[in-house]
Amino acid sequence: VFYPSIMANSCRKLIFNIYLVFYCSAVIMPHICICSQFTSSPIDQFNKDPRAFPIATNGEIFPWHELRLPTVIIPLHYDLLIHPNLTSLDFVASEKIEVLVRDATQFIVLHSKDLEILNASLQSEEDVRYRKPGESLTVLSYPAHQQIALLVPEKLRADLRYSVAIDFQAKLADGFEGFYKSTYRTLGGETRTIAVTDFEPTEARMAFPCFDEPLFKANFSIKIRRESRHIALSNMPKVKTIELEGGLLEDHFETTVKMSTYLVAYIVCDFTSVSGTASSGVKVSIYASPDKWSQTHYALEASLKLLDYYENYFDIHYPLPKLGRFKFIIVFIFRTCFDFISLYM
DSSP states (O other): OOOHHHHHHHHHHHHHHHHHHHHIIIIIHHHHHHHHTTSSOHHHHHHHOGGGSOBOTTSSBOSOOOSSOOSSEEEEEEEEEEEEETTTTEEEEEEEEEEEESSOEEEEEEEOSSOEEEEEEEEEHHHHHTTOOOEEOEEEEEGGGTEEEEEEEEEEOTTOEEEEEEEEEEEOBSSSSEEEEEEEEOTTSOEEEEEEEEOTTTTGGGTSOBOOSTTOOBEEEEEEEEOTTSEEEESSOEEEEEEOGGGOEEEEEOOOOSBOGGGOOEEEEOOEEEEEEOTTSOEEEEEEOGGGGGGHHHHHHHHHHHHHHHHHHHTOOOSSSEEEEESOHHHHHHHHHHHHHHTTO
């Protein structure tokens, strides 16, 4: 007796088994092989064969040879201070990164591209608690992998937290990646400059030294210095503004949710905005140059509807208290969808 259903089931099982074998050999096994590269610590790999490692720009041996960062150190929190100069078209900045050491190591490797590192120092938890000065770190650079290595005087101990402080500076980028300059022309013919970020997929390293891979999620506290004629925007609402000497203002923003570096955003400009509130209570703002402010209302109306739609579609409440977009509704449509997914991965 011929049973078509049994034959069909057998064929499906055969196809499934073939697929399973292919999946294991093509997808799972390479990951196992990759993971096996890191069964020994980076220090052990370096001590075993230093000649297998690349040469840094100063001629010394760079202590890491992989394109991906080592996972022995993970970032927990970034404290960023950025001061762009829209006249000289450059910026100076400083950061403190709180890191957790998962395995003992004598160096910290992170991403940096086209940044001039002025100095770097390290504090242990005890140093931070008793306000002791940090120990100066030697900085090695390997531009081929867009990485820097911070060499510590004493081995970092596992399961402890440290604070890494880095001062740096750079030119505002010319393209549309990293922390870059952009211009627009007023109705009167004046050309004005603004400073904008776009870190997707791997360009946060052009704005600040960081662990610029999606795996390394952290919280971000951002401060931006600016002139009084400009405004500063970032992912989170502004907490306060401090007046500094020389007429400068320093905006402090709330700490972000835990997220990848490519989701960090900030801008210094002279734009104006129109705002509204979504049904879930999220404040939505559309920013545009002053001459284009009258064209922002439709974008705001559409944005409020789209945010409600995405929250219902994904059944996820938008995780931030505000959402700001510039006057390009197509950017809002795709970027908001991507933010929803990225913040929960």
